[in-house]
Amino acid sequence: MGQVIIDPRNFNPSIDLVSVRAVYNDKEIAFHLTWDDPTQSTDDPAKKLFADAISLQFPPQPSSGTERPYFLMGDASDAVYLLRWDNGKGVTESTANGPAKIAAIPGAEAGGKAVYANGQYRLVMRRPLVSKDATRPTFSPAAFMPVAFQAWDGGAGESGTRMSSGRRFVIPPVVAILTVAVMLLVVRVANRRA
DSSP states (O other), rough: EEEEOGGGGGSSSTSSSSEEEEEEEESSSEEEEEOSSSOOOBBGGGGGGGOEEEEEEOSOOOSSSSOOOOTTOOSSSSSSEEEEEEEEEEEEEEESSSOOOOEEEEOOEEEEEEETTTEEEEEEEEEEOOOOSTOOOOOOOOOOOOOOOEEEEEEGGGGTTTTTOOHHHHHHHHHHHHHHHHHHHHHHHHHEEE
């Protein structure tokens, strides 16, 4: 078994922390992902909840250059390969030319299994090293392969292009505004006493 090192600089900033390990043999590659999630969520349209999900994004084929596909599911000119797991659906493979243009790849080559315990998912996804068609990448030992990660917390309403809870982006500005207001009040009181 060989071990693949994942470059942490490729992590999507909206993900709090995903621990990734990868191993391969002469036939397949496996990715072991671990991440925290306060609730185990599946699709429930009545409660406006979505399934928890995570996706690994790769270029369709490795290249010798340093060019990388757009980190958010590719773009109109450069498609990406997505290896995705959804709670309740399992592992799927697709191509994407942007977040709104995702197409499933027929004839699944990938599989996996997830376990949720104590507020944490542990997932293993595996697929052959060598693909049967050009829409899937072939993984070669010692060859550079960029990867990006996207994660969705379905219990927080994350689905589709929404991959992070709005409260993560609202609280810091509110705290900053309150801090500035308190500082101005302290300065004003100090000036009156002087």
